[in-house]
């Protein structure tokens with residue numbers, strides 16, 4: 001009687017433990033699933049955060065990428081007709097292309113700050129990145145689009 005009772009209790013205790021263990025196993029599995037999904041989404045967010053703000057230079061530089069320089073800076077003098085003693089307009093794609101091919105445009109914008117003949121006349125020198133893009137435009141074949 002006593003033994004049976006004890007056994008019965010023992011049995012109940014055992015099955016309770018088994019239940020608890022299996023609950024805690026599910027709980028742990030759920031936790032692992034939750035955290036690993038959080039970690040995965042975290043890491044992909046991080047990659048997006050790193051990749052998105054990077055400004056990617058166009059693979060081929062065309063006139064469209066650098067015409068803002070002519071429009072905003074050079075046409076102050078190299079308008080059509082030219083002003084302030086400038087010898088030619090830099091208004092159109094053909095103007096700009098011809099100036100690179102026949103008038104030493106790349107040399108003029110690449111000269112050191114303060115040296116004579118530097119364009120834009122009277123400075124300041126264009127940012128190096130802009131000069132590099134102009135050089136790249138030439139290397140990429142002076143395309144319009």
Ligand code: HEC
Nearest residue numbers: 073074076077084085086087103104105108117119120121
């Ligand atoms: C403030 C007026 C002014 C601005 C702005 C200006 N230029 Fe000039 N540019 C001149 C004058 C004046 C000359 C002629 C004197 C000389 O050759 O240095 C000239 C000459 C040139 C020449 C040589 C032409 C030749 O046949 O010898 C090139 C190339 C040139 N400019 C390109 C540019 C470019 C590109 C820009 C813009 C980044 C620019 N210039 C901005 C006034 C200007």
